[in-house]
Every structure is written in structure tokens, then in C-alpha cells.
Amino acid sequence: MNRLPGTITAIECNGHLSLVDVAAGKETFTALLLETPDRAAHLRVGNRVAVLFKETEVSLAKNLFGELSLRNRVRGKVRQIRRGDILCEVVLDCGGQTLTSIITTRAAKRLALEEGDEVEALVKANEVSLVEESHEL
Numbered sequence: 001m002n003r004l005p006g007t008i009t010a011i012e013c014n015g016h017l018s019l020v021d022v023a024a025g026k027e028t029f030t031a032l033l034l035e036t037p038d039r040a041a042h043l044r045v046g047n048r049v050a051v052l053f054k055e056t057e058v059s060l061a062k063n064l065f066g067e068l069s070l071r072n073r074v075r076g077k078v079r080q081i082r083r084g085d086i087l088c089e090v091v092l093d094c095g096g097q098t099l100t101s102i103i104t105t106r107a108a109k110r111l112a113l114e115e116g117d118e119v120e121a122l123v124k125a126n127e128v129s130l131v132e133e134s135h136e137l
Contacts, residue, residue, distance in 0.1 A: 006049055101121060
């Protein structure tokens with residue numbers, strides 16, 4: 001599980017949904033949550049939280065340009081690739097923070113991924129969870 005410490009910078013609510021922005025290092029992540037500040041005390045601007053998302057929810061792009069609907073788009077450098085027959089674990093350095101992606105080996109071959117490559121990690125906002133920083137998984 002990718003886990004990054006951060007601080008809530010903005011919250012937009014409508015009904016039972018919240019769109020929450022979190023500054024985590026040099027990046028801002030957005031989470032689409034099925035909870036609101038009325039029902040979740042940790043959802044307050046300025047609160048420390050952990051940004052969580054599964055490695056399997058991190059897509060990778062190389063030489064990407066243009067606009068995307070994805071809210072979370074983070075540049076990084078491939079630090080390590082562990083290649084398996086079907087899956088690859090790709091470890092990224094994203095501005096001093098470590099992110100991990102699990103993609104198919106076919107996708108890694110198609111991208112011609114190598115250590116040192118510049119890539120973008122992409123995560124849909126609905127795949128991001130937030131927990132109070134003091135809580136452990």
C-alpha cells in the first residue's frame with residue numbers, strides 16, 4: 001500500500017460526497033470520498049492525514065502530454081523494477097517520496113521501462129483513501 005503523509009488543503013462537499021485535496025510533499029493528491037466533515041472528524045482543512053492507495057491502482061505513463069481527467073498525476077523516476085512472468089513491481093522516486101506501481105510485465109515491455117526513466121504515476125481520485133495520521137493500518 002502506498003502511504004504518504006500530508007495535510008488537507010481544501011474540501012468540497014455535495015450531499016454525501018467530498019472532494020478532498022491533500023498536500024503531500026511537493027504534490028497535491030485529490031481523494032473522492034463517500035464521507036463528509038459532518039460524519040468524519042478528521043476531514044478538516046489543516047489536519048494531518050495519510051494518503052493511501054494500492055500499488056495496483058497506480059498506472060504509469062511515459063512521454064505523456066495533454067490533458068487527462070485523472071486528478072492525481074505525479075512525475076517520478078524509476079528507481080527499481082522487479083520483473084515477474086506476469087507482473088512487474090516498479091518503484092518510483094517522486095520528489096523524494098517513494099511510490100510503488102504494480103503493472104503487467106507486458107505493459108512494462110511495451111513502455112520499454114528501465115531504471116532511470118522519467119514517468120508519470122496516475123491514480124484516479126476515487127482510488128485514494130485518507131486516514132488520520134495517527135492511525136495505523
